[in-house]
Amino acid sequence: MTHPLVSVRDLVIGAVTDSGREVEIIRSVSFDIQPGEIVALIGESGSGKTTIALSLMGHCRPGCSIGSGSISLGDKTVTDLSEPQRAALRGTEVSYVPQSAAAAFNPSQRIMDQVIEVTDIHNLMPRKEAEEKAVELFRALALPDPDSIGQRYPHQVSGGQLQRLSAAMALIGDPSLVIFDEPTTALDVTTQIEVLRAFRSVMDHSSMAGVYVSHDLAVVAQIADRIIVLKGGEIQEVGSTRDILENPQHPYTKELLAAFDPVPFVSARAQDVERRKPILEVKNLSAGYGAVVKGVPNFKVLDNINFRMERGTNLGVIGESGSGKSTLARAVAGILPRYQGDVLSDGEELRADLKDRTKDQLRRIQIVFQLADTALNPSQSVGSILARPLHFYHGLDRKARERRVIELLDMVQLPSNMRHRLPGELSGGQKQRVNFARALAAEPELILCDEITSALDTVVAAAMLDLLKELQRDLGLSYIFISHDLSTVEAICDEVLVMYKGKLVEALPAASMSQDAAHPYSRLLISSVPQLDPDWLVNLEHDPEMIRAMDGR
């Protein structure tokens, strides 16, 4: 066997908390990376995957420091180098592709100047040569107009293109190791495919080694040769991609894989309830933003939406970003007043603006937002966040509120002492549970869930879905479940609406979504969901229908 490109031995990374206590984030991690090999670091948030990836560049986030152990890259020992020596290494030996390319580009400089900045800093080649090389990389990454795209500004290209451009930025110095830090997590499924395809073809044609950090096993399966499963700063399991997927050993890996199997869903439609009016009926709904001229807003987002849902059933809404999914939820909730159409609940008309709705109508429909970070007031304790709807809708006194808050926390499987904490002191999954418990506090009949699992890790999201199903059984709720993740929708919904550019493209039964889809856009969306099969992306590239659909983008 050849000498490994990277070897990490007994790496310990520590951090100091606000109160001066020291904690170990990474505990005695060792692994090797061979030249040309792509290794994936996989695990939930807080498992230390990004911390390890950054340490390969000799970098630690503020407050963290490498405690002991060694990292060597090629013939250099990163841990022994001084900061200027490490800086010389970055961009030439090892480079980094960040999670959010939009945040990594300077909005006021042209893309080309930023892409070739590395060659300038390290004096690698003259500017002209660097630009030619960049154009070559743009072409290899399948970017449109490779000759002129560099002259644009970052806001003039799409998110998926920007992510590929940030890869070009990382590759231009010919590094021997590239670190990809969740590069596709923030992208839609359809965009994710473009980016994955581009990364794969570039990595296949070069001899660079890669570290791919992700929490999504299906994505990792497409690109990595070997997978390292992390949890709590320790390695749980290491194996080739196929081994990990087909023959997982560690219970945590099994749990990760199990989160992928969609459990067939049967809604708890209450049979004993006589056929009542539908819980929600939407007729010719149109809504938009901007100044209203002659009753029609400048930017129309939703165009003539019609659907109805029965009590006790779940409705999924899928589509890529900008398709109007979230706007639909906002228009139903009255946050964004519609300008046309009707929304009926139990046969009762709901007014367009929530200011005109009665307290009881507001109580019956609750909305839960995607980002629990911004949906919970950071300066209120969990207890007072949950107590407010109890006081507001039900007028409970202090003692009854306290009791009910503990009950609600118990419902979402959180310990009762959590009520004294601030949202900033909870993990992502816990925050989302509190966010959901607040909606439950109102004792609603319909909950609009706007991408509530999208920001969560696979395992945490699966647990959240189980919780939703359980609560539905117990409380007879109905959900509208908005997501760009089809497997989530499949796992919890009876019927699925496909949205594209503000229009309802198709309504499908969730159980037979992939067979029944007739509209080309629905088919593209469904086939874009990464599968656990390592050959999935390759097979997809041979699918003529898929190629045609992708070309139009």
Added chain:
Amino acid sequence: MIDHHDTPRGLRLPRFGYAFNMTGRIGLAVILFWAVIAIIAPLITPYPPGEIVDWDYFGPVSKSYWMGTDYLGRDILSRVLMGARYTVGISLAGVTLACAGGIVFGMVAAVIGGWFDTILSRLLDAFNGIPSLLFGLVVVAAVGSSIPVLILTLAAIYLPGSYRFARALAVNVNTMDFVTVARARGEKTGYLIRAEILPNILGPVLADLGLRFVFIVLVLSGLSFLGIGVQPPHADWGGLVRENIEGLSLGAPAVIFPCIAIASLTISVNMFIDNLPKKIRDRSQ
């Protein structure tokens, strides 16, 4: 949770305390010092502040007159101690009015938005365009100088700035999802500004209040310097500087000590607001 360790509780307490650095502590100490002086001034002045006690004017620092004497031979120490009442008191009342008004209007404008916001903002912008000292001059000249008039004038001068600042912060918070959730719940404006917005803009707003306090001390001193602030025989610190400005060429301590008093108060207020105590919370607990 039951603690099975035998560690005494006292040892674990610092984890949940407040972190308050030295700069902040010094600032707070000086502010408290002047506040106490303002309250107990009549008890500790060595001489009645309005009385001529020395035959010599612009007297030097001496055993009987610790800060020298002024242009009439009055004791500067007594006058600085009494001046603290006017400077600290008027400025504090002025800044409280200005910031309370500005913050409430700012949050209401951000939450209600639309025409209300536009009209209030343009109105206060126009008001902001009037130079502050000029406005003070006109008002005091028209109404006459008294302490309530001074306080209201100072508050009026600094309200638009505070409004702008609070509104800008509140507009940002107002777009957050948790405010949308509260709105979707059917909450009224009063609850939105009190429970959802105010706690999240409090930090910057307090820092702004501290800065504005300093400005008000300076404008009050400026007004007194022009002769339209606190009226003789009383004097705030700015007034003391004006009275004794001729002593500057003589190197008289009478002009230096009031300046030091103004500087010490304004600088320490800034030191304090930049280093407010921070609550320590350990997320892993």
